[in-house]
Amino acid sequence: MLKKYTIRDIAELAGVSKGTVDRVLHNRGKVSETALKKVNKVLDKIDFKPNPIAKNLKSNKVYRICVLVPDPIKDVYWKPCLNGINDAILELGAFGVNIETVFFNPTSTKSFLEANLLVQKKLPDAVLLVPIFNTEALIVLEDYKNLGIKVSTFNNNIEFGSVKNFIGQDLFQSGRVAAKLLHCIVPKGDIAILHINENYENAVFMQEKEKGFENYFNELNSSDFTILKEKLKLPDFESVLTKFIDEHPNLTGIFVTTSKTYQVADVIQKITNKKIALVGYDLLNENIKHLKKGTIDFLIHQHPRQQAYLGLKFLVEHFLFDKKIPSNLLLPIDIINSENVNVIMND
Amino acid sequence: MLKKYTIRDIAELAGVSKGTVDRVLHNRGKVSETALKKVNKVLDKIDFKPNPIAKNLKSNKVYRICVLVPDPIKDVYWKPCLNGINDAILELGAFGVNIETVFFNPTSTKSFLEANLLVQKKLPDAVLLVPIFNTEALIVLEDYKNLGIKVSTFNNNIEFGSVKNFIGQDLFQSGRVAAKLLHCIVPKGDIAILHINENYENAVFMQEKEKGFENYFNELNSSDFTILKEKLKLPDFESVLTKFIDEHPNLTGIFVTTSKTYQVADVIQKITNKKIALVGYDLLNENIKHLKKGTIDFLIHQHPRQQAYLGLKFLVEHFLFDKKIPSNLLLPIDIINSENVNVIMND
DNA sequence: TTGAAAGCGCTAACAC
DNA sequence: GTGTTAGCGCTTTCAA
Numbered sequence: 001m002l003k004k005y006t007i008r009d010i011a012e013l014a015g016v017s018k019g020t021v022d023r024v025l026h027n028r029g030k031v032s033e034t035a036l037k038k039v040n041k042v043l044d045k046i047d048f049k050p051n052p053i054a055k056n057l058k059s060n061k062v063y064r065i066c067v068l069v070p071d072p073i074k075d076v077y078w079k080p081c082l083n084g085i086n087d088a089i090l091e092l093g094a095f096g097v098n099i100e101t102v103f104f105n106p107t108s109t110k111s112f113l114e115a116n117l118l119v120q121k122k123l124p125d126a127v128l129l130v131p132i133f134n135t136e137a138l139i140v141l142e143d144y145k146n147l148g149i150k151v152s153t154f155n156n157n158i159e160f161g162s163v164k165n166f167i168g169q170d171l172f173q174s175g176r177v178a179a180k181l182l183h184c185i186v187p188k189g190d191i192a193i194l195h196i197n198e199n200y201e202n203a204v205f206m207q208e209k210e211k212g213f214e215n216y217f218n219e220l221n222s223s224d225f226t227i228l229k230e231k232l233k234l235p236d237f238e239s240v241l242t243k244f245i246d247e248h249p250n251l252t253g254i255f256v257t258t259s260k261t262y263q264v265a266d267v268i269q270k271i272t273n274k275k276i277a278l279v280g281y282d283l284l285n286e287n288i289k290h291l292k293k294g295t296i297d298f299l300i301h302q303h304p305r306q307q308a309y310l311g312l313k314f315l316v317e318h319f320l321f322d323k324k325i326p327s328n329l330l331l332p333i334d335i336i337n338s339e340n341v342n343v344i345m346n347d
Numbered sequence: 348m349l350k351k352y353t354i355r356d357i358a359e360l361a362g363v364s365k366g367t368v369d370r371v372l373h374n375r376g377k378v379s380e381t382a383l384k385k386v387n388k389v390l391d392k393i394d395f396k397p398n399p400i401a402k403n404l405k406s407n408k409v410y411r412i413c414v415l416v417p418d419p420i421k422d423v424y425w426k427p428c429l430n431g432i433n434d435a436i437l438e439l440g441a442f443g444v445n446i447e448t449v450f451f452n453p454t455s456t457k458s459f460l461e462a463n464l465l466v467q468k469k470l471p472d473a474v475l476l477v478p479i480f481n482t483e484a485l486i487v488l489e490d491y492k493n494l495g496i497k498v499s500t501f502n503n504n505i506e507f508g509s510v511k512n513f514i515g516q517d518l519f520q521s522g523r524v525a526a527k528l529l530h531c532i533v534p535k536g537d538i539a540i541l542h543i544n545e546n547y548e549n550a551v552f553m554q555e556k557e558k559g560f561e562n563y564f565n566e567l568n569s570s571d572f573t574i575l576k577e578k579l580k581l582p583d584f585e586s587v588l589t590k591f592i593d594e595h596p597n598l599t600g601i602f603v604t605t606s607k608t609y610q611v612a613d614v615i616q617k618i619t620n621k622k623i624a625l626v627g628y629d630l631l632n633e634n635i636k637h638l639k640k641g642t643i644d645f646l647i648h649q650h651p652r653q654q655a656y657l658g659l660k661f662l663v664e665h666f667l668f669d670k671k672i673p674s675n676l677l678l679p680i681d682i683i684n685s686e687n688v689n690v691i692m693n694d
Numbered sequence: 695t696t697g698a699a700a701g702c703g704c705t706a707a708c709a710c
Numbered sequence: 711g712t713g714t715t716a717g718c719g720c721t722t723t724c725a726a
Contacts, residue, residue: 004409004443006703017713022705030711049441053400053667054703057718062351094396094668096351170690177686184532184644184684216686297531320400321441332691335682337531339524339563343517344679353719364697369721377695401719405702 005048013046014038025050052321063319064098065312066119068129070106077259077282077304078106078130084309092316099312100124109133116140125319126150128311131158134204152315152325154307156205165314167307167329171205174300174333175212175257178279181298181335182253183216185277188224189252191217192244195231196260206257213255226250232264241267245276253277262286265295283336283344292338301334301344352395360393361385372397399668410666411445412659413466415476417453424606424629424651425453425477431656439663446659447471456480463487472666473497475658478505481551499662499672501654503552512661514654514676518552521647521680522559522604525626528645528682529600530563532624535571536599538564539591542578543607553604560602573597579611588614592623600624609633612642630683630691639685648681648691 007025011018016035023031024039031039072079082101089099102119105111112133119127120143127144131137131153141160144151152165182191193213195206210229217227228251230244241264245251254276256264261280265287268276279298280287290296310329317323336344354372358365363382370378371386378386419426429448436446449466452458459480466474467490474491478484478500488507491498499512529538540560542553557576564574575598577591588611592598601623603611608627612634615623626645627634637643657676664670683691 007705008703018704019706019713019715020711023712026705028706032711035711051404051443051703052441053404054718055705057398057401057404057703057720058705060718094399096398173686173690177684180684180686330690332681333687334679335684335687337524337527337682339520339527340680340682343520343677355719365720366697366699366722367695370696373721379695382696398719401702402721403702404704404719405721407702 004051005046006051010039010042010046010048014042055322056320060096062096062098063126063316064100064122064124065126065128065315066122066124067099067101067308067312068112068115068119068127069101069103069308070130070132071103074106076284080283080305081308084305084307085312087305088309088312088316092312095316095320097316097319106132109136112136113140116143120144120147120149123147124149126152126315128152128154128308128315130155132156134158150315150318152311154311155302155304157328163327165311165325165327165329167311167314167326168331169302169333170330171208172212172215174281174302175209175214175255176216177212177333177335178209178255178298178300179213179216181279182255182277183220183225185297186252188222190226190228190248190250191253191255192228192230192248192251194241194254194256194264195229196237196256196258196263197231197233209257237263238267242271245272251276254279256280258282259284259287261296261299262290265290269295283341288341291336291341294338297337299336299341301336303331303334306331351398352393353398357386357389357393357395360389402669403667407443409443409445410473410663411447411469411471412473412475412662413469413471414446414448414655414659415459415462415466415474416448416450416655417477417479418450421453423631427630427652428655431652431654432659434652435656435659435663439659442663442667444663444666453479456483459483460487463490467491467494467496470494471496473499473662475499475501475655475662477502479503481505497662497665499658501658502649502651504675510674512658512672512674512676514658514661514673515678516649516680517677518555519559519562521628521649522556522561522602523563524559524647524680524682525556525602525645526560526563528626529602529624530567530572532644533599535569537573537575537595537597538600538602539575539577539595539598541588541601541603541611542576543584543603543605543610544578544580556604584610585614589618592619598623601626603627605629606631606634608643608646609637612637616642630688635688638683638688641685644684646683646688648683650678650681653678 007018007021011021016038020031020035021039024036067085069081070078072082085101102115104115113136127149137158138160141151145162154167157166157168193210214227217225232240259282265278278296280296281300283299283301287296287299291299314325318325354365354368358368363385367382368386371383414432416428417425419429432448449462451462460483474496484505485507488498492509501514504513504515540557561574564572579587601611606629612625625643628647630646630648634643634646638646661672665672
């Protein structure tokens with residue numbers, strides 16, 4: 001069992017003062033060669049881990065973190081994120097962490113920019129944000145960098161040179177998972193990729209999923225399947241989808257690349273008795289209803305709650321305990337059916 | 348934004364000393380009626396959350412936790428638990444927590460009892476254990492209770508009157524998940540539940556899984572399926588299984604209730620070209636190979652690593668930060684196929 | 695029954 | 711450059 005060393009121990013062993021040890025440990029300069037050597041000699045010998053608790057006590061700082069997330073009223077997909085944020089607030093509040101949520105309209109880049117401006121004025125210690133608009137996100141990331149504000153992102157990754165942390169899912173691979181699922185339900189036939197274009201989602205997400213999906217069937221290289229693609233938009237959603245289904249009598253499976261899978265299920269249920277396998281995304285209540293009824297076969301869970309929660313947790317533990325924030329954390333691609341949907345932990 | 352109150356603030360507001368406030372907060376007695384009233388009056392008004400960090404600094408106690416887990420050499424299923432334990436050690440060591448692992452032979456109740464005796468002699472602050480032997484587990488739980496040692500359990504739940512925490516999976520429901528999966532792969536035929544009896548696993552686990560599995564098909568109430576059951580044991584495993592498959596030409600699906608699913612896959616692959624859908628448990632390397640090859644269709648992930656890691660994490664956070672330990676934490680029932688197997692987080 | 699004071703490990707300000 | 715010291719919020723001891 002190893003002894004727990006303190007800086008006092010080190011100071012005594014090295015024959016210097018605690019202050020000097022602290023200076024050496026944190027490269028605060030103003031240390032003579034000889035003192036440096038003495039301290040380092042001791043540090044080499046022992047396994048010193050500064051007590052992360054004591055470190056924090058002193059500063060007595062209240063860390064402020066802002067979360068920037070699309071308004072759940074505009075798109076219910078984001079609601080679980082709020083729960084994750086609230087969990088984090090409850091859990092971390094006692095540590096003197098101040099977490100503030102700012103919403104933006106996910107259909108408006110202007111709203112996104114304004115929300116970020118608001119946040120920047122607050123000068124928080126860190127920001128956790130959903131960078132759904134690629135161009136604008138790069139701009140604000142640059143701003144945060146200049147302001148010296150730490151940034152973590154979740155939901156979707158964007159390319160940014162400087163340090164930035166990401167929590168989300170491997171969308172390409174999740175497309176492959178969907179493909180495999182359909183493949184195991186359906187022996188053959190036409191299989192459709194349906195994009196429900198909400199005109200705000202940067203096409204990148206859906207493209208990644210689509211690529212993964214196609215990649216699976218390409219590798220399979222089987223003449224049993226034909227892959228179709230269709231884009232749907234809301235005003236004439238139902239008529240276009242109905243027409244599409246009518247025109248493809250061999251349609252046996254559908255992959256929907258967004259959380260609006262239930263909209264497709266609604267239509268299928270309405271217009272045909274034929275079994276069409278359906279795989280989509282996210283545990284919205286409407287989706288879950290269809291899952292239990294059997295209209296939707298599988299949902300892929302993107303862990304929105306976890307993403308937000310972990311994003312905050314990592315930031316706080318970084319501030320409080322000097323923990324390293326994982327730079328690119330890919331959450332598992334959870335396959336959900338009617339039987340395990342009720343046992344999902346933390347959404 | 349609320350002010351962060353300290354006991355000093357409260358003391359000043361109430362017109363008493365910090366010591367008295369502390370006594371009131373922790374019911375340490377020796378407080379006069381009047382002082383109690385004064386302090387409570389203040390406490391009612393403000394939202395006081397003691398700083399969990401400072402609380403811990405003083406005591407400077409090294410918490411000692413023992414983990415009792417089956418020897419991974421005897422059954423490789425337990426290997427991920429070690430990783431979880433090591434993660435916890437790495438992460439929590441700096442907080443002055445001492446975690447010690449003790450193995451027992453999962454085929455020997457004697458070994459289990461001896462290991463516990465060893466642990467009890469050490470008088471740790473808490474114990475995290477896998478109570479695979481029901482009767483013996485109840486005995487040692489009673490011992491720990493008398494010694495005032497906190498106990499958390501994982502992997503399988505046992506009925507014990509006094510306080511005890513559990514982390515694991517809903518086995519009944521996981522049986523239903525397996526059933527649903529087979530149901531979605533296979534349109535009809537004979538479906539077999541195979542128990543691979545390793546004679547140490549308390550039959551309870553497998554029974555729960557079996558019950559859930561049957562429950563699903565009973566509810567389905569379809570004449571398309573016939574449910575068969577068979578127990579296999581190692582010496583004549585292959586011959587018995589071969590005979591079983593030969594005798595059931597309509598066999599279209601198999602559910603294996605243990606992590607030894609790959610053993611069944613090996614045999615199927617060897618003796619027949621017919622597609623038999625196979626669903627089993629756990630991400631052993633051999634299972635993953637079959638999953639990728641297609642001999643196994645789905646695996647259900649029981650999160651062994653997470654179970655051990657969370658068990659330790661909860662105990663430590665309880666000691667350090669007074670967090671409440673969830674008394675019965677059911678981890679999600681993860682469905683794994685060839686595509687999402689590589690993205691599983693923390694095993 | 696109560697208040698005062700020391701001290702946990704670390705940081706930071708301040709003398710020397 | 712370096713040692714000393716005060717102090718973070720809380721617990722615990724000790725004297726009153």
